[in-house]
Amino acid sequence: MKKKIVGALFSVLLISSLAACSSGGSSGGGAKDENADKGLDVLGDTIQFDPNKLVNEGEPIALEYWTWGDNDPAIKMAEAYEEIYPNVTIKPVIQPWDDFWTKLPLSLQGDNGPAVFNIHNSQHDLIMPYLEAYDIPVEDLQADFNSVDPHIIDGSVYYTDSVINTGNIYYNKALWEEAGLTEADIPVTWDQFRDVAKKLTIIEDGKLVQAGFNYNGETYNALYQGMNYQKGELLFTEDGQTANYDNPVTLENAQFFVDLYEKDQVGSKDFGDDSTMSFGNGQTAMVYKWGWMVAELENKYPEIDYGVFATPTPTEEVPFAYDRFNGESTPGINKNQSEEQRAVAQDFLRFLLANDEYSVTAGLSMASFPTKKSLADDSRILEDPVLSVIAPRVERLIWPGPFPSTVETSAKQAIEDILYNGKAIDTAVKEAQDRMDSDMSGSDFTSLESSYQFFDEAK
Structure with a gap:
């Protein structure tokens, strides 16, 4: 042979x-x-x-x-x-x-x-x-x-x-074009993102009919982690066993989320409870999702012509980490x-x-x-549209380890308490921290953040 x-x-x-x-x-x-x-x-x-x-x-x-x-x-x-x-x-x-x-x-x-x-x-x-x-x-x-x-x-x-995966911004190309936007308008910073989201928002007779950005559902509890990392804030304290949620960076980022809806009006807590479905139905122009979104769109919403760009950062400088990843x-x-x-x-x-x-x-x-x-x-x-976006960021993605689910479920409860129950941001964040502390009290989890090659750059 x-x-x-x-x-x-x-x-x-x-x-x-x-x-x-x-x-x-x-x-x-x-x-x-x-x-x-x-x-x-x-x-x-x-x-x-x-x-x-x-x-x-x-x-x-x-x-x-x-x-x-x-x-x-x-x-x-x-x-x-x-x-x-x-x-x-x-x-x-x-x-x-x-x-x-x-x-x-x-x-x-x-x-x-x-x-x-x-x-x-x-x-x-x-x-x-x-x-x-x-x-x-x-x-x-x-x-x-x-x-x-x-x-x-x-x-x-x-x-x-x-393989490893992380979050990116998925956008509706048709809605993007209708708003007069081109690839040159893809935002790099969060401030630029807010401006683009406003242009993609349509309000008729005081009613939101097209969201520029929608984070209803599971988005906040995933995205806040990346946004905290971008500013050098770790998800866990120095011992690696305690959640680090109640801190000034979390409060600042939570305010950013609230302002997107209540000040910028690019979306609304009442615009459906599933941002994935809203995007698939052509009612939302931009969402933050992980790689599973590709199969979701192919299987359920094949008619949507979408593009993908990297999640914005606070400035155009390279951050401590672009986002969390999971493998x-x-x-x-x-x-x-x-x-x-x-x-x-x-x-x-x-x-x-x-x-x-x-x-x-x-x-x-x-x-x-x-x-x-x-x-x-x-x-x-x-050549893959999602992987080509991740490629330049691979070295600056961090994995904290398989942390307890309370880190996400308690954060999700916090944003819902703020939006739907009218709780003050600092109160909701503190209560979420307390829930995380209680839920993790019997856990033997230890964060792996210290294995990140740029760990010494953290705050």
């Missing part, structure tokens, strides 16, 4: 002789593999994957891969892996999100749980007791990937970020499975991390920027 370069997406699928030997998903594993030399090139930079070997000594073996979405890029990668190793079957088991996090921990307690499974960092405490450390040196992971350091635990990595995690390996299954799982994981296509597919399908350093200038990434 001629040697082939595995450079295109799942190019191993094109090797017909191997495809003919594929197990086809048999629960007992595929056909015995006696061909160690696959005729394929080694993948990867520092982390490398050499496909020219036998896996499980060529004997048939079947693994399960549990996940909550059929668009999980690891599923296609599993198919590609099976094409190289006809004795291996990796069976996807797809379950709804809520069921997944109920069934997975129970399954992992015994020795018959899935060998490999999808991870979300919000469930870190739940699954950490069942994870096996990656059989890849930490320094190799650091050489090939950004965002590894926050995931190092006692010198090992159990999962890391394959989509690489798979976990079940430490309670058999030695044979764990060995194949570790090999499959190395295949994922060495192969650029895993990160590219994850990035494009989730509107999230790959952490793999070799993809920083990849044309497929930079």
Whole structure:
């Protein structure tokens, strides 16, 4: 067999002789593999994957891969892996999100749980007791990937970020044009943003019919974090275990949100309770959303012609951080499975991390920027309208860790108390701080903000 370069997406699928030997998903594993030399090139930079070997000594073996979405890029990668190793079957088991996090921990307690499974960092405490450390040196992971350091635990990595996501401003191109705006009017600072939002607002007979900017719903509790970071204010105090919400920066930013509605009148608390739906219905010109918005618009509002630009900053100077980010995690390996299954799982994981296509597919399908350093200038990434906006900011995005949900739910309650219940800003913010303190009193969470490379620039 001629040697082939595995450079295109799942190019191993094109090797017909191997495809003919594929197990086809048999629960007992595929056909015995006696061909160690696959005729394929080694993948990867520092982390490398050499496909020219036998896996499980060529004997048939079947693994399960549990996940909550059929668009999980690891599923296609599993198919590609099976094409190289006809004795291996990796069976996807797809379950709804809520069921997944109920069934997975129970399954992992015994020795018959899935060998490999999808991870979300919000469930870190739940699954950490069942994870096996990656059989890849930490320094190799650091050489090939950004965002590894926050995931190092006692010198090992159990999962890391394959891609990262953050917020941007989505705008309706038709409404933008109707307002006489062009790309030259895309705002860089928050003051410029306010001016643009006013131009995009339509009020008829004293009634708001088109919002220039709408933050109703989940927006404030996500956006306030980024705005605080922009001004050098951390989400947690020095001990890393206490929320830092009641502070002058939070008060200042909350006043900014209130003024957008009550002073500038670019939106209203009474203009529906769902800014995503309002944008999709063409009633709102600008919203702040994360990468999930792309799929939301494609699936529910395909007629909306939208653009994306970077979230404004207080000034045109580079801030402490542009925003918070969160990562989509690489798979976990079940430490309670058999030695044979764990060995194949570790090999499959190395295949994922060495192969650029895993990160590219994850990035494009989730509107999230790959952490793999070799993809920083990849044309497929930079041609994407969302990822091209994130690209210049990647180094200045901060991850505080999988913090308790009260940090967001209490902040959401604060803005609702201010807008709907008439509470003073300082009162609502203090009450939110008290709720966070109470809710976190029994938590063992410790912020990872100190792992941010520009941490010393914080206030």
